[in-house]
Amino acid sequence: MCGIVGLLIKKPELQDRLGEWATPMLIGMTERGPDSAGIAVYGEPVADGLRKISLHAPAGFDWQGLQRQLADVAGFEVRANHAVLTTSADPVALRAWFKLTHPMVHVLSVGRTIDLYKDVGTPAQIADRYGMAGFRGTHLVAHTRMATESAVTPENAHPYTAGEDWCLVHNGSLSNPNSLRRQLEPLGISFDGDCDTEAACRYFEWRMREGDSLEQALNKGFDELDGFYTFLMGTSDALAIVRDGFACKPALVAETDDWVAIASEYRSLAHLPGVKGATLFEPQPERIYAWRAQQ
């Protein structure tokens, strides 16, 4: 019920092509996910002490009004239903404040490099709405969704984020998400929605909070998370993919000297420059593959 795509640019001089190359990748996954889409892009890190916070609000929201209410605003860019707030304020405190004063505003991501966009519409509409073709940066994780809930909402779209600069998209279906939620909520982990993917995201969030590396968390996940999954993750400087033991959900990796690209189907890779000479392979089940970006 989903399509996933990821792109990591290896050569710094090609970072301004990130969005241009990734946009047809996303649109190529429209049939797997026509209802909503999400994109996480990792760009120039903001200065130490500052954080970027991606926000989503329903159409017609008074962003100017919100900006006036905020202190410590180092930057505030609005586009369609989305805004990126750059601030030195404490993100945890800010999250609580938003919940209290502007409940219809959703905090999509927090970090120094990540910007995250999620919305309802076809992948092409969303790419256009947020100017995806112009995105620059080291890497990008995106997802197209085939919704089942009657309210096709932005909050239920992927990517999900945890902590800072960490995001996850998922193709597949987990079979024990509710037990996981009931295990994590008493530990102080809060959930935004009821999508099964969020259970995986919060599980990894908890493990990393407890000190596990991403690899350790993923390895524990093989036992604790039940069901079928291909997970594609972004961190501040890396792209990672892992598949469950049955590997029923597809994934394909193409790699050249210039980039690494990942997609559910080859269709989304076919347009990439140099793909005909790329190394192409399918990730093995229960193995973690990661690529680091040059800063």
Add this chain to the structure above:
Amino acid sequence: MKIQREESWGYDRRILDYIQNASATGLYEIRGLGAKRQLPHFDDLIFLAGSLSRYPLEGYRERCLTSTVLGTRFASKPVELAIPITIAGMSFGSLSANVKQALGRAASEVGTSTTTGDGGMTEEERRASKTLVYQCLPSRYGFNPDDVRRADAIEVVIGQGAKPGGGGMLLGQKVNPRVAAMRTLPEGVDQRSACRHPDWTGPDDLAIKIRELREITDWKTPIYVKVGATRVFNDVKLAVHAGADVVVVDGMQGGTAATQTVFIENVGIPTLAAVRQAVEALEDMNMKGKVQLIVSGGIRTGADVAKALAMGADAVSIGQGVLMSLGCNSDSWVKGADPVTGKGGEHVSAIDDYAALGTAPGFCHHCHTGRCPVGVTTQDTVLEQRLQPPVGASRVRNYLNTMAMELSTIARACGKQNVHHLEREDLVALTIEAAAMAGVPLAGTSWIPGR
């Protein structure tokens, strides 16, 4: 001495049998038919018919249309039926060749469709049945492109009501040479089918599979997607997203020729709740009328058909009822009937054969043994002669016609010129459970529990 007879509700004869059987064999019980436990069902719904505020149609003079078209969304050759009652998927292997022929003949005479099952398409059925739906199951036994091309519709089976999440089953005594050859299996093995399709998993990949079937059939043939009723609301939406022309939902009362009893009685939701959720899913996506809905699982009478249609189904599918029409659980079989009309002949008692299986007419669910006393669910060359195609065809035709007449009688009484104009506001419920599951008010009130 007076005998004390205080029975336990929780440890009744059924449970005593179960425990004693498990203790003797160490194996779960396998049986045929569907859920036998009492469930909220169509019996708990009734119609609000013509009155001062709503005018009925004349029962014998004013027309009431029953024709039904399925598969209009993408296919260039939708399925056109004279009545909204079809014959559900049942395998050659679970049923005899004579039965498949009888069903085909009856369906053709009445103007409806039959459906193949886990054993593939037989020549008899294709020849006998004017409209034949070809199932594509996880096992893919006998599945081949020539039959795909000569099918009138293709039904991709995710699951069935008797065992959602489980695959087909045919015990060794029914895997005779012909069945074995059709299924590419050694004779006599206990066949257990896979529960997932071999070449796709999940609705996103099902969409691609459906496209493949459309490409093979040059987009002529309607594609149905059949689910056993569990998470119906989500499943119907996903089936529509994946590109289905028709969705088939089979409630827990749906039958099988062989599966674990524990599966039949404890997995899947009642048809009543399933219909409601399926219709809600279609309405939510604004696909009502664009993607058709067929409902099965315990459809027995014309009243059941009418109620399913009123709740929003476009058609129903019948499996067990049709087998009972052929003679399942009847105490006799017919010998020497006219080979053309199927009439006449003499009734021969089958009571002793039931007894030999450890059962009696009215209680039998021993399809899995292959020793059906009336020759329906058997591959035995002697037993299968007990159901001759003309006899079977005549019975099933009569049964289908009776239900069709009952359906239009009810529809006319409700003032409808077309059975597809029956609507949920024509119904009220007799029990709170039925009101909640079906989403109709409790009779005499405006209360729908759970809303």
Add this chain to the structure above:
Amino acid sequence: MSGAAMVTSAAGGLVSFDLATTPLREVNQFLHTGLGQTTRVRIDNPDGAHSIAVGMDAPVQIDIAGNAGYYAAGMNKHASVTVHGNAGPSVAENMMSGTVRVKGFASVAAAASAHGGLLVVEGDAGLRCGISLKGADIVVGGSVGSFSMFMAQAGRLVVCGDAGDALGDSLYEAVIYVRGEVKSLGADARFEPLTEADIVALAALLEQAGLHDKDGKPYEPRSFKRIASARELYHWNVDANQSY
């Protein structure tokens, strides 16, 4: 037949299509009903399109010039299809006869439920290669992924490389030959000694597949191991302590 670039040779016919400009529907329709005297078809720029050349029913040669998506040559009868690149999931699924050759690697479920014909994968094949196989032959030059030949009923798989986990789980009468390492066997699968009949069969399959080792030599049949069903799951049996 708009959009088709026709190149006819004197031998009565090569036709080529460009999927970058011609809809797949048109190409498949031609392959089903428009072949006439055509004996060879080339399909350019497949770029991962799904269901290319499905439902073939004629002994033509089809060259897919690039990477194919899902279900390439699905339900093939009689045709000889070559994918000059990689194939997505379920290549040659339910094939009845004919030959399909993948020059690169094949994704999961290659030749799923295939009844006849031959699939050759020159590179690796993914998980579940030959799942539910019903009589076809598969020869893989590289390795196969886990769960290969799951519930395979008839037919043969030859693997010149290695096999993953759970090879041949719930095998019926299909037979597997592996030259390299088998990570683990599935339920009811077991190693058996090669017979002379196996040697003959292997030699014929390898010759048909035309595969050679990295030194360019043909593979030696005796270097393969035979895996077949122990047949202990054929019947319900309490005392056999079956786990399911």
